Amino acid sequence: MRRWMMLALGTAAQTVACTFLYGLPYTSEALRRDNGLSLGQVGLLVACPTAGLLLTLIAWGALADRFGERTVITSGLAMTAVLLSLAATVNGLVPLGVLLALAGAASASVSAASGRLVIGWFSARERGLAMGIRQTSTPLGMGVAALVVPTLAAHDGVGGTVLFCAALCGVVAVLVGSLATDPPRTTRSAGQEPAANPYRHSALWRIHASSALLCVPQFATNAFAMVFLIDVRGWSAVHAGQLLVLSQVLGAVSRVLAGRWSDRVGSRVRPMRQLSVCIALVMGATALGALRPSPLTDLAMVLACGITASTNGLAFTATAELAGSAWSGRAMGVQNTGQNLAASLTPPLLGGLIASAGYARGFMLAGALAVAACFVIPAVRIPAAPDPTAAPAPDPTAAPDLTAAPAPTAPPAPERDSRTD
Template sequence: MRRWMMLALGTAAQTVACTFLYGLPYTSETLRRDNGLTLGHVGLLIACPTVGLVLTLVAWGALADRFGERGVITSGLAMTTVLLALGGAVNGLVPLGVLLALAGAASASVSAASGRLVVGWFSARERGLAMGIRQTSTPLGMGIAALVVPTLAARSGMKGTVLFFAALCGVVAVLVGALASDPPRTAQSAAQEPAANPYRDSSLWRIHASSALLCVPQFAANAFAMVFLIDVRGWSAVHAGQLLVVSQVLGAASRVVAGRWSDRVGSRVRPMRQLSVCIAVVMGATALGALWPSPVTDLTMIVACGITASTNGLAFTATAELAGRAWSGRAMGVQNTGQNLAASLTPPLLGGLIGSAGYAWGFTLAAVLAGAACFIIPTLESRALSDSRQEVAIGPAELVQAARQKGRDEPSAADPVQGG
C-alpha cells in the first residue's frame, strides 16, 4: 500500500505544478482588461514560467539523483509557494514576470523528481501502469485550471489567481514533506546500476528524439482543435470547448491504458512504436477531414486529441529504466526538456503553416512526424523488464530455488526494481 501512497503524492505534486503552469493562459482576458496589454505582451508573460522550467529541469534531476526525491520535491514546491506569494504581492508586470519565471524554475523540481519517485517504488511489472497514472496529472491540472481560474481571475484579478496557485503548491509541499519517502535501495538494485554514462548508448537519445517528434501531433491536435472545430465545422466556442472536455478524459485514459499494456507485454518501446503508427493514421484521417468536412471529422479530432497523449508515460518509463537509478533524474530532466521545447515550438510553427496552407497540410505534417518516430524508437529494453519477464516465465518456486543456490534472496514482485 505504501507505494500507492507515493504514487498519489507524486501525482498530486505534478498536478498542482501543471495547474500553475497551464492555468496562466486562463488569465489572458483579465490581463488585457486590467492592464491594457496586447496579446503579444500577454503571451510573453504567460511564457515566463515555461522558460524557467526548461532551463532548470536537468539541474533538478541531478539533485534528485544525488540527494533523493522527497527533499527535491518538497524544497522545490516550497520555493514555488514563496515565489508565487511574492508575485501576488508585487506591483508591476516586470517584477511579476521575473517571479513567475523563478517559480517555473522551482516547479521544475516536481517534473524531474516525481517520476523518479514513482519509478523507484514500483516493480517493472507495475511501473507502466503507475507512470500512466502519474501522467494523468497534466489533464488533471489543466482541468482544475479550466474550472477555477477563469472565474477567480475575473473576480480577484491576477494577484488572487497567483495566490491560489501558491496555496495549492504550499499544501502539497507540506504533504510530500510529511508523508513521502525515497524508494528503498537494496544490495541487488545497487549492483544493477550502470557503471558508465548511459548516454554513451544511442537508445536514450532515440527515446528523447522520438518522444519529441510525438509531441508535435499531440500539440497540433490540442492547440488547434477548438479553432478547427469553429472554422471548419462551424461549432460555437462554448460547444467546442464542451466537446473537447471529452478529449481530455480520453487523453488521461489513454496514458493509463498504454502503461498497463506495456506491463502486460513486458515492453515499453513496442507499444510506443505501435501507438506512433496509430497516431500517424489518426492524424492523417484528421487531415482528410479538413479537406472533406463531415460529422466524422469531429470524431477523428476528438480521437486525435486523446490518442496523441498515449505515449507520454511510456517514454518517461523507458527513459528511467534505460538510465538506471543513478542517472534517472537527469535523464528524465533531459526528456522533459525535449518535450517542453517541442511543445513550445509546435503551435507557432505549425500555426504559420496552417495559416498559409490550411489545416490539412498542418495535420499531414504531424502525421508524417509521428510515422518517422516509429523508426527512431529503439528496440533495446531495460534489464529491469528482462528480469521481470524471466520471473514470470520461471515462476516463484524456481525463483526461490535459484535464490537458495546463489545464497541470497531474490526481491519479491512488489520490491522496487531499478534496472539499468
C-alpha cells in the same frame, strides 16, 4: 500499499504544478485589465514560467539523483509557493515576469523528481500502469485550471489566482514532506565505480528524440482543435470546448491503458511503435476531414486529441528503465526538456504552416512525424527490476538496487523477435 501512496503524492504534486503552468493563460484578460499590458506583453508573461522550467529541469534531476525525491519535490514546491505569493503582491511587466519565471524554475523540481519517485516504488510488472496514472496529472491540472482560474481571475484578479496556485503548491509540499518516502537505494561502498553513463549508447537518445517527435501531433491537436472545429465545422466556441473536454478524458484514459498494455507485454517500446502508427493514421483521417468536412471529422479530432497523448507515460518509463536508478533523475530531466521544447515550438511553427497552406497539410505533417518516430524508437531489451516492496536483504550494505533496471554498461541488445523488447 505504500507504493500507491507514493503514486498519489507524485501525481498530486505534478497536478498542482500543471495547474499553475496551464492556468496562467486563463488570466490573460485580467492581466490586460489590471496591469494595463498589451496582448504581446501578456503573451510574454504567460511564457515566463515555461522558460524557467526549461532551464532547470536537468539541474533538478541531478539534485534528485543526489539528494532524493522527497527533498527535491518538497523544496521545489515550497519555493514555488513562496515565489507565487510574492508575485501576487507586485505589478508591472518586469517584476511579475521575473517572479513567474523563478516560480516556473522551482516547479520544474516536480517534473524531474515525481516520476522518479513513482518508478522507484513499482516493479516492472506494474510500472507502466503507475506511470500512466501519474501522467494523467497534466489533463487533471489543465482541468482544474479551466474550472477554477477563469472565475478567480474575473472576481479576484491576477493576485487572487496566483495566491490560489501558491496555496495548492504549499499544501502539497507539506503532504510530500510529511508522507513521502524515497525508494530504496543502493549503498555504495568506498572505491566502488560510479554507475555507467547511459548516454554513451544511442537507445536513450532515441527515446528522447522519438518522444519529441510524438509531441508534435499531440500539441498540434491541443493547440488547434478548437479553432479547427469552429473554422471547418462551424461549431460555437462553447460547444467546441464542451466536446474537447471529452478528448481530455480520453487522453487521460489512453495513458493509463497504454501503461497497462506495456506491463502485460513486458515492453515499453513495442507499444510506442504501434501507437505511433495509430497516431499517424488518425492524423491522416483528421487531415482528410479538413478537406472533406463531415460529422466524422469531429470524431477524428476527438480521437486524435486522445490517442496522441497515449505514449507520454511509456516514454518516461522507458527513459527511467534505460537510465537506471543512479541516472534516472537527470534522464527524465532531459526527457522533460525535449518534450517541453517540442510543445513550445509546435504551435507557432505549425500555426504558420496552417495559415499559409491549410489545416490538412499541417495535420499531414504531424502524422508524418509520427511515422518518423516509429523508425526512431529503439528495439531494446530492458531488464526487469526486482520488486521494490520486497523485504530487503539481511545485510543492508549488500542490498541490490531496487529502484529501477540496472544502468546499462553495454549497448542494449537488439530486438530478435516480438518478445525481446
